Amino acid sequence: QQQVKQSPQSLIVQKGGISIINCAYENTAFDYFPWYQQFPGKGPALLIAIRPDVSEKKEGRFTISFNKSAKQFSLHIMDSQPGDSATYFCAASENTGGFKTIFGAGTRLFVKA
Amino acid sequence: KAGVTQTPRYLIKTRGQQVTLSCSPISGHRSVSWYQQTPGQGLQFLFEYFSETQRNKGNFPGRFSGRQFSNSRSEMNVSTLELGDSALYLCASSLGGSAYEQYFGPGTRLTVT
Numbered sequence: 001q002q003q004v005k006q007s008p009q010s011l012i013v014q015k016g017g018i019s020i021i022n023c024a025y026e027n028t029a030f031d032y033f034p035w036y037q038q039f040p041g042k043g044p045a046l047l048i049a050i051r052p053d054v055s056e057k058k059e060g061r062f063t064i065s066f067n068k069s070a071k072q073f074s075l076h077i078m079d080s081q082p083g084d085s086a087t088y089f090c091a092a093s094e095n096t097g098g099f100k101t102i103f104g105a106g107t108r109l110f111v112k113a
Numbered sequence: 114k115a116g117v118t119q120t121p122r123y124l125i126k127t128r129g130q131q132v133t134l135s136c137s138p139i140s141g142h143r144s145v146s147w148y149q150q151t152p153g154q155g156l157q158f159l160f161e162y163f164s165e166t167q168r169n170k171g172n173f174p175g176r177f178s179g180r181q182f183s184n185s186r187s188e189m190n191v192s193t194l195e196l197g198d199s200a201l202y203l204c205a206s207s208l209g210g211s212a213y214e215q216y217f218g219p220g221t222r223l224t225v226t
Contacts, residue, residue, distance in 0.1 A: 032213040043117075043203050043217035044156070089156060093213050098168020099144060101215065103156035 004092050006104025013111050019077040021107045023090035026071065030092035030102075035064065035075045038087045038106075047088075048075070080111045115140065117206050117218035125224045131192040134221045138185050138206030145187040146215060147179060150201040159202075162187055163209050194225045 005024045013019045023033075031052055036044035050057045050064045050073065057064045063076040077084055090104040118137045126132050138145050147159040158171040162181035179189040185206075191198055201222050205215040 034213070034215070036217075041219075043205075043219045046214060046216060049214065091156075095213070096169070098163065099146060099161050099207070099213065099215075100158055100169045100171070101146065102158065103148075105155045 004090060004102050004104045006090050006107060008107060009105070010108040011110070013080045013109065015080065015082060015111055015113050017080050017111075019080045019084070019109055019111070020074060021088055021090065021109075022072065022074045023092075023104050024070075024072045025092045025102075027092070027094065027102075028071070029094045029096065031095070032093040033064070033066065033073050034091050034093070034101075035062075036089045036091065036103075038089065044089060077109075080109075082111045082113050085109055085111050117204055117216055119202075119204050119218040119221050121221060122219065123222045123224075125226060126194050127226055128194055128196060130194050131190065132194060132223060133188055133190045134202055134204075134223070136187045136189075136204030136206075136218060138187070138204075139216055142206035142208055142216075143185050144207045144209035145181055145185065146205045146207075147187070147189050148203045148205065149173075150203055150220070151199075156203070159189065191223075196225050199223060199225045 034049035035047045037047045038044040048062045061078045066073045087106045093101040120135045144163045146161040161169040165181045176192045181187045201220040203220045205217045207215045
């Protein structure tokens with residue numbers, strides 16, 4: 001019930017294309033859903049996040065779509081660039097007197113120039 | 114504002130030894146969480162501290178412990194090191210309260226031989 005399932009494991013997209021990464025969760029106590037971007041040798045960097053009362057959030061080229069009834073959310077990267085090549089993690093957090101965040105397994109994105 | 118800092122960045126230890134890792138959160142942040150990142154298990158939640166109190170804990174053995182000081186700096190300790198403890202240990206800070214946004218440090222790469 002604590003898992004966050006992420007797919008695909010890896011993704012190759014042409015420059016200018018749309019990258020789509022999907023995640024699913026079970027625990028309905030989760031109330032915050034962030035996406036992180038991680039480059040080799042670095043810690044994860046917060047990219048964008050959404051709360052379950054919103055179905056979509058857009059920041060620049062990054063959009064989160066959230067489907068509360070299906071317990072699924074996804075990250076769309078529009079106009080993907082080679083500099084977007086990194087590992088992306090979805091996550092789900094709950095606050096039951098203290099924060100707990102569960103991460104998906106990660107998606108390695110490679111954007112071909 | 115300075116980001117989250119972690120020391121040391123790299124560490125090599127022998128099985129059976131113990132190790133202490135340090136994390137300095139972003140100024141003003143009172144919540145510190147620790148994660149273990151490995152290729153096989155991904156990012157796994159260890160524990161979260163807020164105002165010197167551990168509020169939440171992941172599924173790790175008692176060999177993993179932590180503490181937080183009055184200035185919000187945090188340390189984690191691993192005793193009786195095992196080969197499987199080799200990982201990147203990441204610290205993340207957030208304001209706490211209802212603010213979920215977590216900002217990660219660069220991590221400490223621990224190698225156990």
